[in-house]
Amino acid sequence: MAIDKITTPAVTDDSVTLAKMAPGTDGNIISYDASGNPVAVATGTDGQVLTSTGAGSPPAFEDAGGTYVLLGTTNVTSAASSTSFTSNINSTYKNYLFTYTDVRPSSDDVTFNTRFYSSIGSPDTGGSQYRYVNEYIRDNGDEVKAVSTGSSLIRLTDMSVGNASSELCSGQFILHNPAGTNGRKLMNGTAVAMQGDEAVMAGYFGAAYTETSVAITGVQFLFSSGNIAKGIFKFYGIN
Numbered sequence: 001m002a003i004d005k006i007t008t009p010a011v012t013d014d015s016v017t018l019a020k021m022a023p024g025t026d027g028n029i030i031s032y033d034a035s036g037n038p039v040a041v042a043t044g045t046d047g048q049v050l051t052s053t054g055a056g057s058p059p060a061f062e063d064a065g066g067t068y069v070l071l072g073t074t075n076v077t078s079a080a081s082s083t084s085f086t087s088n089i090n091s092t093y094k095n096y097l098f099t100y101t102d103v104r105p106s107s108d109d110v111t112f113n114t115r116f117y118s119s120i121g122s123p124d125t126g127g128s129q130y131r132y133v134n135e136y137i138r139d140n141g142d143e144v145k146a147v148s149t150g151s152s153l154i155r156l157t158d159m160s161v162g163n164a165s166s167e168l169c170s171g172q173f174i175l176h177n178p179a180g181t182n183g184r185k186l187m188n189g190t191a192v193a194m195q196g197d198e199a200v201m202a203g204y205f206g207a208a209y210t211e212t213s214v215a216i217t218g219v220q221f222l223f224s225s226g227n228i229a230k231g232i233f234k235f236y237g238i239n
Helices: none
Strands: 029-032 038-041 049-051 060-062 068-076 083-085 095-105 112-118 130-138 143-151 169-176 185-195 199-209 216-223 228-238
Touching: 068 083, 068 095, 083 228, 095 112, 095 216, 112 185, 216 228
Parallel strands: none
Antiparallel strands: 029 038, 049 060, 068 228, 083 216, 095 169, 095 228, 112 216, 130 143, 130 199, 169 185, 185 199
16 A cells, blocks of 8 residues: 655654755745745846845845846957946946956047937937036146036046056946936046056046936947047946
8 A cells, every 4th residue: 555644753864865955946945924924035147146035035036226237348459539337227227337457548648528319219429418517636746637618528537648558547437327307317437547657547527417308228438539549448336
């Protein structure tokens, strides 16, 4: 006669092996539901963490709070007039972080800049679409300030950068709520630049995109003249 039920006293402690358990789904975790019955917690996606959902509910895999999700990388190794990110910038995240590392121009004595793609589908180069304020300090102690109440781009480095091997600029900025359509889009960041072997400049900047009803869908980097010779560009969604 087949045994279809085993009473609890018949099962000794530590006697049920993994091989005796019913098969499940790879990555699932066993927990208990509100009725106290065993339940499998569905597998999350790569990078998610297991979090509590409160009393009476099984835990769940969710995006970790305060984390940066890498959405795009561009490594410029040969001359390019500009480089852009034109996908994955939407309402998924309220804030986006952009970084640029070891960027060098092909032309001498130029500034590094950014401008935005709008939902219209092209970089907005209008002559008064951007406002910005910059403040930088050179290594000789001089302060450099720049203010624009109407520009066709946002200046990221107020000190010109040259094209010698020792001359580079790096920095980062956060773009706030680019998908918003009921107010000006704001950004703020920091930058550092080397001009030959003579001057280092570090500082911070803030800017606004003046269109209030147009979402930002892309970000473009470019020098004031000539090409980008090299540089690593990344952007992240911020949870």
